[in-house]
Amino acid sequence: MTSDLAFIPAEQAARTPPFRPFALRSKAASSILVFLGLVVVLATQAGQLLNDPDSQWHMAVGRWIVAHRAVPWTDLFSHTFAGSPWIAKEWASQVLLYCAHAGAGWWGVCMLTVLVIAGSLAGLHLWLVRRVSGTAAIMVVTAAFVVLAPHLLARPHVFTLPILLVWMSGLVAALERGRAPSPWLALVMTAWANLHGSYPIGLVIAGVLAGEGVFSGPRSEWIGRGLRWARFLALATAASCLTPYGYAPFLVNLGLFNSGESLPYIMEWRPLGLDGAGVIAGAMLVGSVVVLLTAPRKNLFRLGVVVLLGVMMIRHSRFADLFVLAAPILVAGPAMARFPRLRPEPAIAVSRRSSFVILAFALTAMTTVALVSPRLSAAMTPRAALDAARVKGLSGPVYNDYDFGGFLIRSGVPTFIDGRSDQLFLGGFIHGLNQALDAPGTERFAALLARHGVTWALVRKDGPSADHLRRLEGWRLLHQDEVAAVYYDADRVTTAP
Known part of the structure; x- marks a missing residue:
């Protein structure tokens, strides 16, 4: 109970009920009910977890890593940047996605994603319900789920949810004990660095919270506390370099922000919207800041982390994932200290009726999971169009729309462009492509295709790419369906009879 009382005045702590064996x-x-409920909700919408073209190429990269028992160092999947330096910095997540696919197809990928998301939010609920009232805990988890919903996809970033939960709860637990974090917590950074590229943010958070860990104690202890926190931060930084690529992923992540070329064209890198999820995320940010400002000096460093993550979220909506998990863990203690009504309810034993409810939820969840049959979105899987191109013998460099890149990589076709824009398709490539597509004439677009030796194209049936291809001299329409169209350069390609 020590950690639960860190922000409670002494006179209130004295009245805190003692630990009861049935409380946990x-x-x-x-929290088990929260987990099972989320499994049911997510499983019924499992197909939406695949509504991103990147899911396909992440799985394909994992397949390559398993097949070759190595990680790639150069681009193997496009023809425009073939052989250029490229690392699979999220290799561990990609291997997990491939293994799930190899074992149970896209159903396996979806169920792995469902379990990770549901487990993470249930873990957040369990952490909160030990520190604040059950009503407050479920409201926060519900709000977090709504904010996360647009980003819940079968991609590597979902694996950061449990990692961030463990990292933040470990840091806050150390602060509440008045100690530096356990050296074992540094291993979380090793897992994070191999699963997703957002891990430098975790190091920054730890560095800021170290200020509270040092200066919250007596002045005479500042040096000792500082040394212990510095030792932990150094260990965590070293642990983050335990990847097949060493510290290279860290530099890649910095390069993404420095270049910024692809950011304006990718939805998740755009500012936080004013839809339902955006409004709730904004309300959580304002509420967190208000609570921490009730004791600004004491909560200064937590306030710094919340504001930092909030600004990142406002600028780039993808960081909402980090904010909605980290902020509640930072704010729960100060909120309980300032608002006594938020204190957790007295512990009670689990009744037989509750056990039956849990069993009923478990059976419902298992039935739902067994019955769902998620499929890839047809809008990002132009199978009929690619089959038509292969039947006609089209080969050589292809031009493809961005959303078809993942499908082509999974199908073994080198892409013109795909979702790996954090490392590739830079140096003016994306700007040049979008300028060519936006141009009223076809000259720029034709020059772009000629520069990369493109002989055929797989694009959406309607869109700027198709508009240009229809007007290009010498290009012919080979196939068109509700999803995609195939064009080829009749002057350079001879199709099979």
Whole structure:
């Protein structure tokens, strides 16, 4: 109970009920219900987890890594940047996605994603319900789920959710104990660095919170505390370099922000919107800041982390994932200290009725999971169009729309462009492509195709690419369906009879 009372005045702490053996069971039971409920909700919408073209190429990269028992160092999947330096910095997530696919197809990929998301939010609920009221805990988890919903996809970033939960709860637990984090917590950074490229943010958070860890104690202890936190931060930084690529992923992540070329064209890198999820995320940010400002000096460093993550979220909506998990963990203690009504309810034993409810939820969840049959979105899987191109013998460099890149990589076709824009398709490539597509005439677009030796194209049936291809001299339409169209340069390609 020590960590639960860190922000409670002494006179309130004295009245805190003692630990009861059934408390954990009762609160764990409510978190199990949260987990099972989320499994049901997510499983019924499992197909939406695949509504991103990147899911396909991430799985394909994992397939290559497993097949070759190595990680790639150069681009193997496009013809425009073939052989250029490229690393699979999220290789561990890609291997997990491939293994799930190899074992159970796209159903396996979706169920792995469902379990990770549901487990992460249930873990957040369990952490909160031990520190604040059950009502407050479920409201926060519900709000977090709504904000996360647009970003819940079968991609490597979902694996950061449990990692961030463990990282943040470990840091805050250390602060509440008045100690530096356990050296074992540094291993979380090793897992994070191999699963997703957002791990430098975790190091920054730890560095800021170290200020509270040092200066919250007596002045005479500042040096000792500072040394212990510095030792942990150095260990965590070293642990983040334990990847097949060493520290290279860290430099790649910095390069993404420095170049910024692809950011304006990718939805998740755009500013936070004013839709339902955006409004709730904004309300969580304002509420967190208000709570921490009730004791600004004491909460200064937590406030710094919340504001930092909030600004990142406002500028780039993809960082909402980090904010909605990190902020509640930072704010729960100060909120409980300032608002006594938020204190957790007295512990109660788990009733037989509750056990039956849990069993009913578990059976519902298992039935739902067994019955769903998620499929890839047809809008990003132009199978009929690619089959038509292969039947006609089209080969050579292809021009493809961005959303078809993942499908082509999975199908073994070198792409013109795909979702790996954090490392490739830079140096003016994306700007040049978009300028060519936006131009009223076809000259720029034709020059772009000629520069890369393109002989055929797989594009959306309607869109700027198709508009240009229809007007290009010498290009012919080979196939068109509700999803995609195939064009080829009749002057350079001879199709099979």
